[in-house]
Amino acid sequence: MSSSTKQGYKTVFDIPREEYQAPGHGLCAGCTAGTIVRLLLKVAGPNTIVVNATGCVEVSTTTFPYTSWKVSYIHVAFENTAAVASGIEAAIKILKQKGVIDPNKQMNIIALAGDGGTADIGIQALSGMLERGHKVMYVMYDNEAYMNTGIQRSGATPKLAWTTTTPVGKVLKGKLQIKKPMAEIVAAHRIPYVATANPAYFLDMMNKFRRGLEVEGPSFIHVIQPCTTGWRFDPRLGIKIARLATETAMWINWELDHDEFRVTVPVPKRKHVKHYIRLQGRFNHLTDADIEEIQKMVDKEVERINKMVGKEIIGPVVE
């Protein structure tokens, strides 16, 4: 099976003009989750059912009697998005078979959840869904903390980041543990398609959404999502910070399409992580030495990825 992400969206003019996310949501100004969801729906189109976990996206788009969703949408709870999506997928399958729903109707079932709803409380339901092989595309938007409840640490919070439950004090300086490698945990389930994406590389991200919807069986797209409120940056910097995440290799855009692994956004000349870190208030407390520690972690990860690809797809740090 060959990956088809190269086709599809090549330029900005390929992006559908139709909007399925209505204007007027309540996300924070500058929130990149809005960008991700809007582009996701453009890829998916109208024949879509979205299952959304409790979190920022849900609370800010469904305040009764208003809704931002022009496609069918359901929110049930924080931890069970994958299970609810499994039920919807199973229902549609059998209702098509019984002729209640037009069997030729193509429908996308998309599960959408934050890092908390995916990597922590929702991981059991997600694992169950992946193992059972439901044809659902699961999109995890990763703002690296529980933002809806006010910036508490999650399993996806990076090491040394400040959050309200990993405060910076005299003894402790932010989160002690490393970020949970969610996409790799998902990949270990041997599902057809797993990818990491970044809204700053929106064509790459959209092509991944497209591929995720197209494969038979479950797919998982892990999208980094800079959060102005939780990461403490000026609202106009969201996409810039997202781009820096990839340029510094703090975030690597890759895909695993069946057995084929590739880095979809090569970075021949890497920037030092300080460019990414120094723009964010959540890392304000870090000393140069702390940043060097993070740089070493990233260097090791780059080495590992390059080895997997078999060539230097991500280059050395060039200031």
Place this chain on the structure above:
Amino acid sequence: MEKDLWIRIPLSSNYAAAHAVKDVDVDVVAAYPITPQTTVVEKIAEFIANGELNAEMIHVESEHSALSACIGASAAGARVFTATSAQGLELMHEMLHIASGLRLPIVMSIAARALSAPLSIWGDYSDVMNTRDSSWITIIASTAQEVYDSIIQAYKVAENPDVLLPVMVAYDGFTMSHTYEPVYVAKDRSIILDYVPKKRPSWNVLDVEKPITMGVVANPDWYYEFKYQQVVAMEKSPEVLKEAFQEFEKRFGRRYGFIETYNLENSKIGILTYGGLYGTVIEAIDYMKKMGMNVAAIRLRVFRPFPYEELLKAIKNLEALIVIDRAISFGATLEGPVAMELATMAYKKGLDIALHSYIASIGQRAVTEEDVIAIVKNTVALLEKGVKVTEKSIYWGVRL
């Protein structure tokens, strides 16, 4: 009842539940095994494997996901089913409220079982009583036949546009889930589907042609009205339940109500209970009759909505009512959950009736006919001493 439409086979209540699921042509089943419910799941899997039921079975990784998947499938317009017991029902608890809040006509059977800790796999109604305020219509069956019939009736009520609430059908773990009784099941499920037709979904569904948003955020300006709608649905449900029971009787000849009574006419003392224990009480009453003592039995079949009118009619001429509860509401005024309902009712209606609350069969501690007779004797002695309402519930059979 037209005999040739039915076959009479020995079934446990668990198997009776599975047969009902097959005969109402459920589309999606999501369930997770737990003793003593497990054989429901196994039997349904067998029906699907044999092609007797064409349904998607989702082998979920937990009860939380079982009910979540049912919520998703029901929201997509499928007829769905799940079954559980005890810890499974507790793990579903959050979803119980969401299922009813989203107004999805999910049907679930419960082989009622004691709650941990300490771990007990045996039958009592702690699990069911814990769901009291989750806005599920709750039926407690006392025979395997009734389990089969009630699950069929449950779909008719749940899917009624005036109701749209989920329904649970409970029965005793082990004493019913694992013992066999002769049960009439439909030879051909078309007669059942005539009674519960699978029309276009009567509830709001996730349709890509007509997009809707389900599971919204409701601010203080709106939340209360949503909950009040559930109150209204519960208030409308007795009428719908009654019609469902009457139509069932007209078509199939088997008669069910909100409550059941036995030997009510000549009695001054009544015993109210639920589930399989009712059978034991009836035996005890027949025995007491022979001893020249007339005692009535009342069985609570529908717990939610609470059958106020019917119970009032049944108890208004009694001098004393014994309520045998099979769950404990720790720290309550009367720790028998159903006794508490009766106390409220008696007070509201100014009934001059003595009310004695007993707790029994906790963790399936045996309750025999002799126990029932002893409970009656104990009550008579209390009445002679002028005890009108038991100060606390009486824990029958516990070693102090």
